[in-house]
Amino acid sequence: MGRPPCCDKIGVKKGPWTPEEDIILVSYIQQHGPGNWRAVPGNTGLLRCSKSCRLRWTNYLRPGIKRGNFTEHEEKMIIHLQALLGNRWAAIASYLPQRTDNDIKNYWNTHLRKKLKKIQGNDENSTGQEGATSSSSQSNFIKGQWERRLQTDIHMAKKALVEALSLDKSDSLANPISPVLAQQTVPGSSSYASSAENISRLLQNWMKNSPKSSQLSRSNSETTQSSFNNPSIGSGSGSSSSPSEGTISGATPEGFDALFSEGNAFTPENSAIFQVESKLNFQNINSENGILFQEESQAPLTLLEKWLFDDAINAPTQGDEFIGMDLGESAGFF
DNA sequence: AACGGTTGCAACCGCATTCAG
DNA sequence: CCTGAATGCGGTTGCAACCGT
Numbered sequence: 001m002g003r004p005p006c007c008d009k010i011g012v013k014k015g016p017w018t019p020e021e022d023i024i025l026v027s028y029i030q031q032h033g034p035g036n037w038r039a040v041p042g043n044t045g046l047l048r049c050s051k052s053c054r055l056r057w058t059n060y061l062r063p064g065i066k067r068g069n070f071t072e073h074e075e076k077m078i079i080h081l082q083a084l085l086g087n088r089w090a091a092i093a094s095y096l097p098q099r100t101d102n103d104i105k106n107y108w109n110t111h112l113r114k115k116l117k118k119i120q121g122n123d124e125n126s127t128g129q130e131g132a133t134s135s136s137s138q139s140n141f142i143k144g145q146w147e148r149r150l151q152t153d154i155h156m157a158k159k160a161l162v163e164a165l166s167l168d169k170s171d172s173l174a175n176p177i178s179p180v181l182a183q184q185t186v187p188g189s190s191s192y193a194s195s196a197e198n199i200s201r202l203l204q205n206w207m208k209n210s211p212k213s214s215q216l217s218r219s220n221s222e223t224t225q226s227s228f229n230n231p232s233i234g235s236g237s238g239s240s241s242s243p244s245e246g247t248i249s250g251a252t253p254e255g256f257d258a259l260f261s262e263g264n265a266f267t268p269e270n271s272a273i274f275q276v277e278s279k280l281n282f283q284n285i286n287s288e289n290g291i292l293f294q295e296e297s298q299a300p301l302t303l304l305e306k307w308l309f310d311d312a313i314n315a316p317t318q319g320d321e322f323i324g325m326d327l328g329e330s331a332g333f334f
Numbered sequence: 335a336a337c338g339g340t341t342g343c344a345a346c347c348g349c350a351t352t353c354a355g
Numbered sequence: 356c357c358t359g360a361a362t363g364c365g366g367t368t369g370c371a372a373c374c375g376t
Binding site for chain 2: 014
Binding site: 088 | 360361362363364365366369370371
């Protein structure tokens with residue numbers, strides 16, 4: 001049976017998000033933090049269902065999301081993890097904190113699966129006698145995959161238990177991220193800076209597409225960057241911050257037209273102040289509301305993770321990095 | 335230039351799980 | 356403990372951009 005869809009109400013907008021909607025959502029979350037998605041449409045005036053808001057945030061607007069091409073290392077990790085965990089994209093994404101599960105899933109479906117198929121095809125052609133044995137070897141592989149998955153789950157659960165029971169919590173709290181993961185973090189770039197880049201990008205696109213924008217006064221240029229980060233934005237009197245009355249009344253398309261005139265478009269070049277201020281604001285939110293953006297992107301170091309990174313570090317440049325891992329189709333992928 | 339096919343990605347759908355009353 | 360609602364997750368779809376003819 002299943003529950004009826006939450007979004008089949010009349011008047012709920014579907015389809016691609018507009019920059020205006022993105023900004024309204026980001027602005028709201030900046031004030032109230034992610035969560036309580038049910039309240040988001042009502043409080044923001046967005047004609048989207050809560051689910052859509054959550055998805056937009058987690059897959060696109062959330063701080064720390066890296067977009068664009070996957071690196072070879074990321075690719076290897078995905079293949080490794082997919083072989084180990086199967087299509088558990090959320091679990092895989094937890095090992096690639098800068099990527100969303102949707103992104104990884106898409107990348108797998110569009111790039112890596114094809115790549116694997118191609119290689120499988122080559123293998124079958126080269127051996128020439130797969131046929132009857134391929135199905136059994138595949139079932140063995142699937143069986144092995146499940147066993148490994150089970151073992152990993154048990155391993156992870158054990159480790160988590162040990163960590164939870166450990167008296168020496170200070171170390172893990174002080175350094176919740178592995179050194180290797182820390183190395184991957186771009187020095188000096190705040191988690192929100194990445195989000196600012198996202199917003200900057202979408203705003204740039206918006207500016208391109210919006211004929212109105214060019215007509216707008218540049219006199220707002222000073223207020224734009226600060227007001228975007230100012231929690232009082234849109235509250236009119238600037239006094240409302242409770243979720244129940246936190247409607248971003250000023251965050252209307254008209255309001256944003258004024259806010260983001262051509263001279264105010266966020267670009268990587270001019271968004272430095274924005275990034276710094278945004279960082280500060282999010283830190284405030286972190287401390288005030290207990291929302292931990294940083295922690296969102298910091299998966300704990302598990303044995304699996306350690307193995308993955310050790311493997312990545314020790315991996316030869318080509319070809320045989322999967323030797324001994326019994327990863328079936330993954331072997332010889334590169 | 336026009337058209338059809340392909341690709342990549344954002345967003346949606348529906349089921350599963352979790353949580354609060 | 357039960358029930359209904361919220362949230363999480365993976366599969367799938369829709370569509371714009373790209374490419375070849």
